Every structure is written in structure tokens, then in C-alpha cells.
Amino acid sequence: MNARNELERLLTLVEYGRLDQLAPAQIAEIERLLNHDPALAERLAGRIPPLDRAARLAPQPSDDEWQRVWNNIANAAAKAPAGTPAGARTGAAAAVPPPTHSLVNLWRSAAALAACIILVITWRALGPSLPGGQVRPALNAQIDSLQVFGDRTGIIVSAGDGEAFPVIWVMDNEGV
Amino acid sequence: MFRATPAARVAFFGLTLAGLAAGAPSALAQDVEVTVLAIRATKSNNDVSPELRDIAAQLRKQFQYTGFKLEQRRAGRTALEKVHTATLIGPYSAEITPTAASERTVQLKCQLLRRDADGKKTAVLRSTVTVEKGRYQLFGGPSLGDGDVLIMAVTGK
Incomplete structure (x- = not known):
């Protein structure tokens, strides 16, 4: 098999979307040829990308179907607990911290402060010492x-x- | 919409309680703060609690006891005609009911109870006194064993 036939075989694989049968070195060689051979590039320019072609073969959702999907998402979000972060309700990545996180921390600090105050008051109420001094x-x-x-x-x-x-x-x- | 978390509820409760206890104007302004002290008087030592130093000097002249130890302090806020119960030392407890209050004085119905061996409480004494707010009325004499006696001091404000 000469070089011309080998190139033709590789291009045929590309045209039929069989990219999984190409080695990385073969892909790099095809890319180099396309960059230096306008005629060859013109040959493949009219080809439909394999993924796009597969998508065109599959039935596309209608506008009604898309609307139904968006309605389901909206309903699910409305039923989720209020404390659930928005990212969790929509299935989005959880990289963004929940918006109530800092508020919860603030209330935890306030709760700890209140507990300290209660402890001091209880100690003063139950302890045997008299802050006011002498018993009169x-x-x-x-x-x-x-x-x-x-x-x-x-x-x-x-x-x-x-x-x-x-x-x-x-x-x-x-x-x- | 913010919803109160359990921590938030605890914080709200604690801060409210702290505000009330700090004397902030509130619906409890008509209540009386009752304080009951349980003092052990003894002849076996000369120890005197710091808070009792002044009054001990005067009690020593009248009674035979030399040591006065403050062992319990029970304070609580209660409404007029509502009983404030305080556990004292030994088998004794107290029920204090503020019955009237003016700008300077408070009237207290005081009952000293003793718990018997079977757990039943019986009255030792019952007295109604009117005292200046913050000043203590003393009730003494009930035995604590080993020659020691209980002195109960009661006030309201």
C-alpha cells in the first residue's frame, strides 16, 4: 500500500466518522496535510461532522416537549426545601457555596453567645455568692x-x- | 424567604431571656424577684462566708453560734400570689409567695417545710412579713444535726 492509498484510506475513515480507528499520529498527519493542501481541505469541507450527522439522524424534541421539560424543572425547584441551595435544586454543579451559608454561621455564633449569656445568668441565679455584697x-x-x-x-x-x-x-x- | 433554623430559634430564645434577666422593660415588670438564702450556723468553727461578715458579727452576740456559712442561694422571679419554691439544705425547703409590693416594700408569705423520712413534707413555720425591698428577714433554729442549725434569709424586690 503506497502513501497515496494509505492517505485515501485515512480520509475515508474521517469521512465516515470512524475516528476511533485512527491513531493519534495518523490524526496529526491528516491535520498537517489539510493545513498544507487546500484541495484536500476543500474535499472534506463539505462533509458533515460525524456528531452533527448523528444528531440530525435522531428525532429532535418539539417545542412542546421542550416546554414540558422546562415546566418539570420549574415544578421540581418549587417543591424543593427552601434551605436547599439553588445549585442542588437545578442539578447544577455545587461549586458555588449555598447563599445561606454565611447567614447560618452568623446565627450559630449568635446562638453560642446566647448560650454563654444564659450560663452566666444561671450561674448568678444559682450560685451561692451575692454580687451585691453583704446580706443586709x-x-x-x-x-x-x-x-x-x-x-x-x-x-x-x-x-x-x-x-x-x-x-x-x-x-x-x-x-x- | 428566610426560615428560622434551630440555631436561630435557640439564639432568639437566649437573647430574649437575657434581655428579660437584664432588667429590660417587659411584661414581667410587676413580678417580684424572690431570693432565699440557706445559711448553716455552727458552733464547731469560726468560718464566716464573706457575704455574711456584717450580719454574723451581730448574730454572734445574740446566739451561741460562731460559724455562718452561706450554702445555698435560690433566686427567681415570680408573680404576686404565685409560689416560689426553693430547695434548701438538709431536709428543708421553702415556699415563698409575694402577696403585695409597693415602691419600697414587699410582703412575703414564707413557709419553711421539712421532709420526713418517708418523703412527706410538713410545715415547720409559716409567717407573713413585710420588708424593705432587698433587705432579708431571717428565720432560724431548725436543726441540721451535729449541733448545727438552719438560718433561712428571705427577701424580695
């Missing part, structure tokens, strides 16, 4: 009523030097 007795307390139950006796003792304050004392006779 009620100097002018008014004892409106007093009942003591069981085997006990109740008395009111006045404590304090200059500023007396009443202490209700229960004499416990029951023991523990």
Missing part, C-alpha cells in the same frame, strides 16, 4: 403573722446593736 437584714420588718407547727416553739428575737432587726427563731425539739 430587714431593719423595719413588719411580722404580720407567725405560725409554728409540731413540737416546736417560735420566738422573735431582736438582734443587732444600733440598728436592731428581728429574727424569727424556732426552737426545734424533734431532733433530726
Whole structure:
């Protein structure tokens, strides 16, 4: 097989779209010849690209069919959870971060801050220390009523030097 | 449309609670903040909690106890005529009900309860006192064993 016949065989393969039967070196050689031989390039210029030809052989969707497809996509997007990123709803690549990502992080930070505040408040409410300082007795307390139950006796003792304050004392006779 | 996430709900709840606790104007403005202290008075040592230093000096002169330890502090906000329950030390607990409040004073119905061995609570004392807001009324005497006694201090504001 001479070079001319070999070239013709390769061009025939190209014309019939059998590119898978060509080696990379053969493709490179064909490309080089086409770039340097206008007549040869003219021969293949009228040929339909294999993929395009295959597409033309397949039945094309009608406008109604395209419209139905777009309607299905729109309906599916509307039914997706609101938190679902737009890329996930449409099937697009997930390279773009969800738009609510930073907002969620902000609320997480706020939640952590709120938890700290609650912890401090709870500690202050339940802890034994008194932020206000000394316990101050009620100097002018008014004892409106007093009942003591069981085997006990109740008395009111006045404590304090200059500023007396009443202490209700229960004499416990029951023991523990 | 933004929808509240669980984290957002937690944050909203926490910030609301913090605002209320910080004294922000709210619907709870008519409530009373009740505080109950449980103090252990003893003759076995001279230890005095820092918060009780002033009052301990005066109690020592009147009673035979030398040590005063603040063991519990129970605070809570409650509405008038609503009971505030506080667990104290030993078998004791308290039920404090604010019954009236003015600009300077608050009236408190105080009940000291003792839990028996079978778990039943019985009243030790019941008293209604009117005190200046922030000032503590003292109730003492119930035994904690080993010679120690309980002193309950109650206030409202």
C-alpha cells in the first residue's frame, strides 16, 4: 500500500466518522496535510461532522416537549426545601457555596453567645455568692403573722446593736 | 424567604431571656424577684462566708453560734400570689409567695417545710412579713444535726 492509498484510506475513515480507528499520529498527519493542501481541505469541507450527522439522524424534541421539560424543572425547584441551595435544586454543579451559608454561621455564633449569656445568668441565679455584697437584714420588718407547727416553739428575737432587726427563731425539739 | 433554623430559634430564645434577666422593660415588670438564702450556723468553727461578715458579727452576740456559712442561694422571679419554691439544705425547703409590693416594700408569705423520712413534707413555720425591698428577714433554729442549725434569709424586690 503506497502513501497515496494509505492517505485515501485515512480520509475515508474521517469521512465516515470512524475516528476511533485512527491513531493519534495518523490524526496529526491528516491535520498537517489539510493545513498544507487546500484541495484536500476543500474535499472534506463539505462533509458533515460525524456528531452533527448523528444528531440530525435522531428525532429532535418539539417545542412542546421542550416546554414540558422546562415546566418539570420549574415544578421540581418549587417543591424543593427552601434551605436547599439553588445549585442542588437545578442539578447544577455545587461549586458555588449555598447563599445561606454565611447567614447560618452568623446565627450559630449568635446562638453560642446566647448560650454563654444564659450560663452566666444561671450561674448568678444559682450560685451561692451575692454580687451585691453583704446580706443586709430587714431593719423595719413588719411580722404580720407567725405560725409554728409540731413540737416546736417560735420566738422573735431582736438582734443587732444600733440598728436592731428581728429574727424569727424556732426552737426545734424533734431532733433530726 | 428566610426560615428560622434551630440555631436561630435557640439564639432568639437566649437573647430574649437575657434581655428579660437584664432588667429590660417587659411584661414581667410587676413580678417580684424572690431570693432565699440557706445559711448553716455552727458552733464547731469560726468560718464566716464573706457575704455574711456584717450580719454574723451581730448574730454572734445574740446566739451561741460562731460559724455562718452561706450554702445555698435560690433566686427567681415570680408573680404576686404565685409560689416560689426553693430547695434548701438538709431536709428543708421553702415556699415563698409575694402577696403585695409597693415602691419600697414587699410582703412575703414564707413557709419553711421539712421532709420526713418517708418523703412527706410538713410545715415547720409559716409567717407573713413585710420588708424593705432587698433587705432579708431571717428565720432560724431548725436543726441540721451535729449541733448545727438552719438560718433561712428571705427577701424580695
